[in-house]
Structure formats: C-alpha cells, structure tokens
Amino acid sequence: MRYAALAAVLSCTPLTLFADPLPSWNDSDSKNTIIEFIGNVTDPRGPNYVTPADRIAVFDNDGTLWAEQPVYFQFIFAMDQLAELAAQDPSILSTPALKAAAEGDLQTILEGGHDALIEVVNASHSGSSVEVFQASVADWLGTARHPETDLPYDQMTYQPMVELLRYLRDKDFKTYIVSGGGLHFMRVFAEQAYGIPPEQILGTYGETTYDSVDGTPVINKAPGIAFIDDKEGKPINIERTIGKRPIFAGGNSDGDFAMLEWTTAGDGPRLGVLIHHTDADREWAYDRESPIGRLVDGLDKGPDMGWVIVDMANDWSRIYTGAN
Amino acid sequence: MRYAALAAVLSCTPLTLFADPLPSWNDSDSKNTIIEFIGNVTDPRGPNYVTPADRIAVFDNDGTLWAEQPVYFQFIFAMDQLAELAAQDPSILSTPALKAAAEGDLQTILEGGHDALIEVVNASHSGSSVEVFQASVADWLGTARHPETDLPYDQMTYQPMVELLRYLRDKDFKTYIVSGGGLHFMRVFAEQAYGIPPEQILGTYGETTYDSVDGTPVINKAPGIAFIDDKEGKPINIERTIGKRPIFAGGNSDGDFAMLEWTTAGDGPRLGVLIHHTDADREWAYDRESPIGRLVDGLDKGPDMGWVIVDMANDWSRIYTGAN
Numbered sequence: 001m002r003y004a005a006l007a008a009v010l011s012c013t014p015l016t017l018f019a020d021p022l023p024s025w026n027d028s029d030s031k032n033t034i035i036e037f038i039g040n041v042t043d044p045r046g047p048n049y050v051t052p053a054d055r056i057a058v059f060d061n062d063g064t065l066w067a068e069q070p071v072y073f074q075f076i077f078a079m080d081q082l083a084e085l086a087a088q089d090p091s092i093l094s095t096p097a098l099k100a101a102a103e104g105d106l107q108t109i110l111e112g113g114h115d116a117l118i119e120v121v122n123a124s125h126s127g128s129s130v131e132v133f134q135a136s137v138a139d140w141l142g143t144a145r146h147p148e149t150d151l152p153y154d155q156m157t158y159q160p161m162v163e164l165l166r167y168l169r170d171k172d173f174k175t176y177i178v179s180g181g182g183l184h185f186m187r188v189f190a191e192q193a194y195g196i197p198p199e200q201i202l203g204t205y206g207e208t209t210y211d212s213v214d215g216t217p218v219i220n221k222a223p224g225i226a227f228i229d230d231k232e233g234k235p236i237n238i239e240r241t242i243g244k245r246p247i248f249a250g251g252n253s254d255g256d257f258a259m260l261e262w263t264t265a266g267d268g269p270r271l272g273v274l275i276h277h278t279d280a281d282r283e284w285a286y287d288r289e290s291p292i293g294r295l296v297d298g299l300d301k302g303p304d305m306g307w308v309i310v311d312m313a314n315d316w317s318r319i320y321t322g323a324n
Numbered sequence: 325m326r327y328a329a330l331a332a333v334l335s336c337t338p339l340t341l342f343a344d345p346l347p348s349w350n351d352s353d354s355k356n357t358i359i360e361f362i363g364n365v366t367d368p369r370g371p372n373y374v375t376p377a378d379r380i381a382v383f384d385n386d387g388t389l390w391a392e393q394p395v396y397f398q399f400i401f402a403m404d405q406l407a408e409l410a411a412q413d414p415s416i417l418s419t420p421a422l423k424a425a426a427e428g429d430l431q432t433i434l435e436g437g438h439d440a441l442i443e444v445v446n447a448s449h450s451g452s453s454v455e456v457f458q459a460s461v462a463d464w465l466g467t468a469r470h471p472e473t474d475l476p477y478d479q480m481t482y483q484p485m486v487e488l489l490r491y492l493r494d495k496d497f498k499t500y501i502v503s504g505g506g507l508h509f510m511r512v513f514a515e516q517a518y519g520i521p522p523e524q525i526l527g528t529y530g531e532t533t534y535d536s537v538d539g540t541p542v543i544n545k546a547p548g549i550a551f552i553d554d555k556e557g558k559p560i561n562i563e564r565t566i567g568k569r570p571i572f573a574g575g576n577s578d579g580d581f582a583m584l585e586w587t588t589a590g591d592g593p594r595l596g597v598l599i600h601h602t603d604a605d606r607e608w609a610y611d612r613e614s615p616i617g618r619l620v621d622g623l624d625k626g627p628d629m630g631w632v633i634v635d636m637a638n639d640w641s642r643i644y645t646g647a648n
C-alpha cells in the first residue's frame with residue numbers, strides 16, 4: 001500500500017518541469033532564447049505575461065518545418081502526379097513544360113519561368129474535387145521517396161521543430177502554419193506530422209468551385225491561383241484569417257521576412273526565429289544564392305531586430321523526424 | 325459542518341443536466357430537434373457520436389444572429405461613417421451615391437444599384453489601417469441607436485441564438501460565423517456579443533495592403549472587395565479556411581442555401597437550421613419578397629432536406645439580448 005501511494009504521488013509530480021522540452025536542440029543561445037521567451041510570456045506573475053488567447057505562433061513550412069531541397073516537395077508531387085495522369089491520358093501533356101514535368105525534367109520547367117510553373121501547377125492541382133486531390137497526395141506520400149535520403153517526404157520533417165511546436169502547445173500556444181505551399185496539399189499530412197489541424201493551416205490556394213454532381217454538392221479544384229501566401233501575403237493572410245498579430249513566428253527565407261517583421265513589430269514580448277540552413281553534411285547548406293529558400297534580408301537585418309538565427313549545424317543535434 | 329458538506333455536494337452536482345440550455349426557446353419541434361441532435365452527436369455510446377474535433381457549427385450573422393432591418397446594420401454604419409468623414413473633408417462626397425449615403429438617403433443609393441453600393445463601401449471601409457477602421461466601428465457601436473428600437477445595434481443580437489451558441493460550445497462544438505457581412509466589421513463585436521473569437525469569423529473582405537509607415541509595418545484597408553462570402557462563396561470559404569465540413573449550420577436567407585446544403589449533404593448526422601422571420605410584432609416579418617434576407621429556396625426545399633425552419637414568432641419566447 002505504501003508503494004502504491006508513493007507511485008500515485010510520483011505520477012502526479014510534474015516531471016516535465018525537469019525534462020528537456022527540446023531534446024533535439026543543442027544547448028546554445030538559440031535554444032536558450034526560445035525557452036526563455038516562452039517562459040516569460042507564460043509566467044502569470046511576470047511583467048511579460050501574455051494571455052493564452054493571444055499566444056499565436058506561426059510557422060512557414062518548406063525549409064522551416066520540413067526540407068525543401070533539391071526543390072519544394074510539392075513540386076515533386078506535381079511532376080509525379082502529371083506523369084500518372086498522363087499514363088491514363090497522354091493528351092494532357094499539351095505543352096513543352098507539361099511534357100518536361102511528366103519526365104521529371106526540372107531544368108526545362110525552370111527555364112520556362114513563371115508561365116511554365118503555373119501550367120504545371122494547374123494541370124496537376126486542378127480538375128478534380130478537393131477530396132480526390134487529397135487522396136492523390138496521400139497515396140503519393142505513402143509511396144514516394146526522396147531522391148537523396150530515400151526517406152518518405154513526410155519523414156523529412158525537422159525533429160527539433162516538431163518538438164518546438166509541441167512545446168508551444170503545451171504552453172497553451174495555438175500553432176499555425178503560414179506557408180507559400182498549397183493549402184490542400186499541406187492539410188493531408190500536417191495534422192499527423194506536426195499536430196496542426198486543418199483550420200490552423202494557411203497557405204497558397206487555387207480557385208475552387210461549388211458544383212453539383214448528380215444532385216450532390218462537391219467542391220472542385222479549378223485552374224488559377226486565388227491567393228499566393230508568400231512575402232507580404234503572409235501578414236495579410238494572417239490578419240485576414242486569424243485576426244490577431246502573432247507573438248512568435250518561424251521561417252527560413254526572405255519569403256518570411258514580412259511575417260517575422262509583422263510579428264515582432266507589435267507591442268510587448270515577441271520572437272522571430274529564422275532557420276539558417278548551414279548543415280551540408282546532414283541536410284543542405286544554402287542561403288543568399290539559393291533559388292529555393294533564398295535568405296538575404298533575414299541574415300542582414302534579422303539580428304538587429306532581435307530575431308534568433310538558428311544555425312542548423314550547431315543548434316540541432318538531430319535533423320529529420322524519420323532518421324537519427 | 326453537515327450543512328457545509330451538503331453544500332459542497334450540491335455545488336458538485338451537475339445542475340446543468342436539469343437546467344434548460346435554451347431558456348428563450350419555447351417548447352416546440354424546433355427546440356426539440358436541435359436538442360436531440362446535439363444530444364445524439366455528443367453521446368459517446370450512441371451510433372451518431374461525432375468526435376469533438378469534427379463538431380464544427382457555422383452561422384450566418386445578419387438575420388441569423390442579429391437583426392438586419394430596415395437594412396444591414398453595417399450599411400447604416402457605412403452611411404454614418406461617410407457623414408463623419410465628410411464633416412472633416414466634404415470633397416470625399418464626389419459622386420451622387422456618396423452624397424446620398426452621407427445624408428442617410430438609402431433610396432437613392434439602392435436606385436444606383438451595385439456600382440453605388442460599391443462606391444459607398446469603398447469610401448467608408450478603406451483608406452485607413454485595419455486598426456483605425458475597427459476603432460471607428462467600436463465608436464459607432466457605442467453611440468449609434470437603431471431607428472426603430474432605439475437599442476444599440478449590438479444589443480439587437482438574438483438571445484435564443486446566443487444561448488444556442490453557448491450550448492454548442494458547452495458540448496465541445498467549435499462555433500464559427502460565416503457571413504456576407506464584413507470580416508473586420510464583425511470582429512469588433514462578435515467576441516463579446518457571441519463568444520466567437522476573431523479566428524472563427526469568416527466574412528466578406530476587402531483588399532488589404534502591407535505597408536510601412538515611418539519604418540513601422542501596418543495593414544491598411546484598400547478599395548476593392550477581395551472575396552464575397554455569400555451563396556456558393558460560403559461553402560468555398562468554409563472549405564478554404566476551416567478545411568472540414570460542418571455538421572451544424574444556421575442561416576436565414578437564400579444566401580445561406582449553399583452553406584446549409586454543403587453541411588447537410590455530408591455523411592452522418594447533420595443539421596441545418598433556418599431562422600424564418602415571422603414576427604411582425606416583436607421583430608419583422610419577411611421572406612420571399614424582401615430585398616434584405618430574401619428566403620425562397622430555403623422555404624421550398626429546406627423541409628424536404630430535413631432542415632429546421634425556426635418560426636420566430638412561435639419558437640422564441642424572447643428576441644433581443646438587449647431587451648425583454
């Protein structure tokens with residue numbers, strides 16, 4: 001009986017007080033600043049206390065929560081999707097860009113510029129219901145493997161960031177994704193991968209139409225991009241959809257500059273975090289010259305604005321959720 | 325001591341089990357159907373149980389959660405706002421529609437059709453930051469009175485619906501507004517009036533821009549409507565913003581038809597509710613012929629789709645939150 005009582009007491013002891021909430025982060029300034037910030041805004045007796053309703057944290061996805069090299073994973077899906085659609089109906093490959101995409105010839109598409117990209121996105125991301133599209137994404141995630149790591153794409157999420165998201169939620173933050181990536185694409189895996197439900201995912205979205213099929217309403221994905229959730233679009237979408245200014249923002253490229261600027265320019269305690277890809281051995285090293293995830297303004301101006309620049313090589317003891 | 329113990333036991337007794345959760349609803353089929361539905365989807369042992377994450381309830385605002393006669397309250401604000409802006413700078417009244425609006429001459433504006441309405445909305449709802457605009461709305465709500473009831477507009481919310489919203493949330497529903505009204509306008513009063521926070525309000529929205537004023541970022545309201553949250557726009561916005569199909573939807577006009585159709589066409593238990601304005605004595609009576617809140621399809625097709633048609637005169641014992 002005495003042991004049972006002791007066990008009961010122990011099971012009620014908040015062991016998390018002593019456990020490291022961010023075990024995949026090395027003991028560094030980055031980690032300490034983040035933990036200190038979260039401690040400050042959640043300390044009800046401290047001068048920087050923020051009420052739970054205002055604990056809004058927003059995160060970019062590509063390059064912030066999961067990898068993005070050699071090209072955005074959604075674009076690899078688009079090429080694979082086109083190849084699959086073309087296997088059933090080769091006539092859909094009606095332009096050079098679409099033919100290149102179905103062959104996985106990224107170079108030709110990139111040479112075609114913006115128009116070519118839009119062609120590929122339209123052809124691979126419209127023409128079906130949202131439901132059917134998302135089933136395709138789920139199928140793809142279940143079978144496709146990254147060309148370099150051979151990992152399923154949704155295991156190339158960053159373990160340190162998954163821990164940070166969980167830690168923020170443990171501290172009554174509401175965590176959101178605010179990504180240049182596609183809304184419908186992300187919703188397929190974000191809840192399982194990050195613990196973020198559909199209604200907390202903001203992204204780029206295409207036009208949709210409300211149609212009736214044999215008397216049953218269905219929402220279809222139509223050609224055309226309705227909103228691009230990048231650069232100034234991020235704070236605009238946050239204001240429109242959340243209606244509150246976040247107090248914590250994480251990103252990795254200049255596409256996140258406005259979001260971090262908007263977040264940290266408000267009154268009271270705020271934190272901006274940029275993931276700097278410095279780890280050529282375990283991941284990739286890129287910043288100012290990279291066509292994917294270009295980071296210039298954040299490196300030049302971020303530190304003066306108090307932003308944490310996470311040095312992936314030095315600050316993270318582990319990279320991917322799916323591999324040690 | 326014995327009394328103290330008794331009091332302690334009583335204070336722990338779930339009296340709400342016996343209390344009427346909808347006291348301003350008369351004992352009628354409408355009330356019973358709603359209570360039965362909520363009981364069914366929240367009974368963990370029943371066949372119709374819905375997990376809390378999927379308990380999404382969406383509500384129109386004008387004519388559903390608050391009154392909308394003789395014209396949408398937001399339009400009365402627009403006219404008052406124009407008059408106030410013109411008092412400082414008469415040159416802003418540069419068209420006949422704007423002059424009419426500032427004089428409260430609704431008839432002339434309506435005769436000007438869609439273009440006149442857009443002129444009035446643009447002139448009254450843009451040209452300032454979101455923050456400044458919302459401060460104007462708050463000022464107006466604090467001083468303006470309805471021409472017939474003499475009530476502050478935000479006390480012309482419907483007490484039975486406020487009770488329903490609270491009851492749904494008590495049962496772990498997430499309650500949303502999905503309204504043709506303006507997003508920024510509604511967010512000023514919806515949290516206090518309905519208990520619905522900014523991130524659960526969907527509405528029509530104008531263009532916004534991310535600007536810098538003396539180095540400080542600001543989000544400004546620009547001319548032009550970016551999205552109209554009405555008719556098919558409602559399910560499209562729900563899919564886009566919430567990403568889940570609601571199981572409960574409330575509305576009052578044909579602008580809500582698609583939202584109720586989308587909600588109730590899904591699998592499993594679902595409920596659509598239409599408020600039918602039948603109460604000329606205590607509120608207004610209008611439906612098929614009304615330019616505001618026109619209701620034809622809902623009356624013709626709703627009952628066959630299992631929707632509850634609330635007869636305001638007979639189903640509600642009390643109308644406004646602000647008056648008995």
Ligand SMILES: [Ca+2]
Nearest residue numbers: 060062063253
């Ligand atoms: Ca990124």
Ligand SMILES: [Ca+2]
Nearest residue numbers: 384386387577
């Ligand atoms: Ca309405």
